[in-house]
Amino acid sequence: MKQKTGLGQYIYIVWDYFYSNIVTLVKVASHTFTKADTVEYPEQMPYLAPRFRGRIVLTRDPTGEERCVACNLCASACPTDCISLQKTEDESGRWSAEYFRINFSRCVFCGMCEEACPTYAIQLTQDFELAEYERQNMVYEKQHLLIDGPGKHPDYNFYELSGKAVSGRAKGAGTQEAEPVNLKSLLP
Amino acid sequence: MSPVMYNLLNVVLILVCVVFGAALLTWLERRLLGIWQDRYGPNRVGPFGTLQIVADMIKLLMKQDWVPPFADRLIFIVAPAFAMFVVVAAFAVIPMAPGVGVVDLNIGLLFFLAMTSLGVYAVMFGAYASDNKYAMLGGLRAAAQMVSYEVFMGLSLMGVVMLAGTFNLRELVLAQADGWFIGPQIVGFFIFFMAGIAESHRTPFDLPEAEHELTAGFHTEYSGMKFAMFFIGEYVSVLMSAAMITVLFFGGWLGPAWFPPLGWFLLKTMALVLLMILIRGSLPRPRYDQLMSFGWKFMLPLALVNLLITGALILI
Ligand code: SF4
Numbered sequence A: 001m002k003q004k005t006g007l008g009q010y011i012y013i014v015w016d017y018f019y020s021n022i023v024t025l026v027k028v029a030s031h032t033f034t035k036a037d038t039v040e041y042p043e044q045m046p047y048l049a050p051r052f053r054g055r056i057v058l059t060r061d062p063t064g065e066e067r068c069v070a071c072n073l074c075a076s077a078c079p080t081d082c083i084s085l086q087k088t089e090d091e092s093g094r095w096s097a098e099y100f101r102i103n104f105s106r107c108v109f110c111g112m113c114e115e116a117c118p119t120y121a122i123q124l125t126q127d128f129e130l131a132e133y134e135r136q137n138m139v140y141e142k143q144h145l146l147i148d149g150p151g152k153h154p155d156y157n158f159y160e161l162s163g164k165a166v167s168g169r170a171k172g173a174g175t176q177e178a179e180p181v182n183l184k185s186l187l188p
Numbered sequence B: 001m002s003p004v005m006y007n008l009l010n011v012v013l014i015l016v017c018v019v020f021g022a023a024l025l026t027w028l029e030r031r032l033l034g035i036w037q038d039r040y041g042p043n044r045v046g047p048f049g050t051l052q053i054v055a056d057m058i059k060l061l062m063k064q065d066w067v068p069p070f071a072d073r074l075i076f077i078v079a080p081a082f083a084m085f086v087v088v089a090a091f092a093v094i095p096m097a098p099g100v101g102v103v104d105l106n107i108g109l110l111f112f113l114a115m116t117s118l119g120v121y122a123v124m125f126g127a128y129a130s131d132n133k134y135a136m137l138g139g140l141r142a143a144a145q146m147v148s149y150e151v152f153m154g155l156s157l158m159g160v161v162m163l164a165g166t167f168n169l170r171e172l173v174l175a176q177a178d179g180w181f182i183g184p185q186i187v188g189f190f191i192f193f194m195a196g197i198a199e200s201h202r203t204p205f206d207l208p209e210a211e212h213e214l215t216a217g218f219h220t221e222y223s224g225m226k227f228a229m230f231f232i233g234e235y236v237s238v239l240m241s242a243a244m245i246t247v248l249f250f251g252g253w254l255g256p257a258w259f260p261p262l263g264w265f266l267l268k269t270m271a272l273v274l275l276m277i278l279i280r281g282s283l284p285r286p287r288y289d290q291l292m293s294f295g296w297k298f299m300l301p302l303a304l305v306n307l308l309i310t311g312a313l314i315l316i
């Protein structure tokens, strides 16, 4: 626009201010007839994306055994250090967590633990309603975390493909495992 | 009913209605701003959230009534009461309908102008007594803003006074029986409307209490009921500006007879209040120097020119 000077510019500036302000007023007033974006939460649940990251659970494999092998990868991946666990081993040779504790008052629901887990044991769910009156109740123990089903990846079973021998099944006997290779043999 | 009883009833009812109306306005404003920002505003407590006022009141009453140790105690306590007193006193001269109104002064308009100019003292007292840098800046801005707005606020009304030939507000309304003053005095209306918004320091003229730069401006240090006094005072002065514009430019209670006069008055006032809330919901706050130059370089000359033309037309 050509730069005006003197009175012309003065009038232009005044007009510009008023015009833009009146346009603003009209546009805001027109919002009287638009629908509110508010989701009235307790009565109406908000839409949660399929990959929403909420309360953490520990899942079981298809045979109903605990998936977690207490490898501590989730605990070391966790940026807020809110997972603590202790490994134990039963007579069959399976590893599992002796205790498994998540402090949800520190968890930021980043999902790093789920990504780190080699057995799909730890998973984040759609539940976000975690409010408690007592802070101590935010600390979930293993019995609170463990669920009965497999969650995501329903067919995955770590001991069927990991090549680890557990009692009742030798190394390589799992349904998705190959026979062990004899390293010392020269036969092809 | 004896005249004394009638007057007493008038006074008490108007006082209660004004303060209650201002409280209701806090709810209305939040709902309307919500609607204009595509949300709901307070809608949980009571029907449509109207009991939100009660909830806010309980909250404010429960709060610690804190006077900072570094504050000037007496002035600090007097300031909010003064803010409330001044606006309520200005309400006394507003004629609402035939027979409804507190006093009928011959110099009603001047009394109104005097009371609104006193309002700045409440702000300055509060700011000075707080001994806080934000309050200080807010008080400075309030003083400068009030000084510049007071001038053309008075000038803008002189056109109306010339047309009606009286300072008595009741006679001013009656003078509009065959034509509201909004027609011949549209410029005066515009100027007074702006000044009215500036008077109640609301967006876009809320520089004394700009939340984003001065935390809360002159009432930064106030809490509890003292804060509520400032807060309600602001809404009373919104009501007062709207009522005054109704009286001066929109023919007060005059209107077709199928609606009671008081109803007309309230209807017009309400419409103006809605416009003020809409302005608050949409316009940005100007920079401080822009505000001052707008006042002195645009509004004041405009008011003078308006005065001149009105005078010339009356003489012809
Ligand atoms: S979601 Fe993130 S913060 Fe929470 S437990 Fe897992 S890794 Fe830690």
Ligand code: SF4
Binding pocket: A067, A068, A069, A070, A071, A072, A073, A074, A075, A085, A113, A116, A117, A118, A119, A120, A121, A122
């Ligand atoms: S939850 Fe997964 S990552 Fe964490 S200890 Fe168990 S197996 Fe390892």
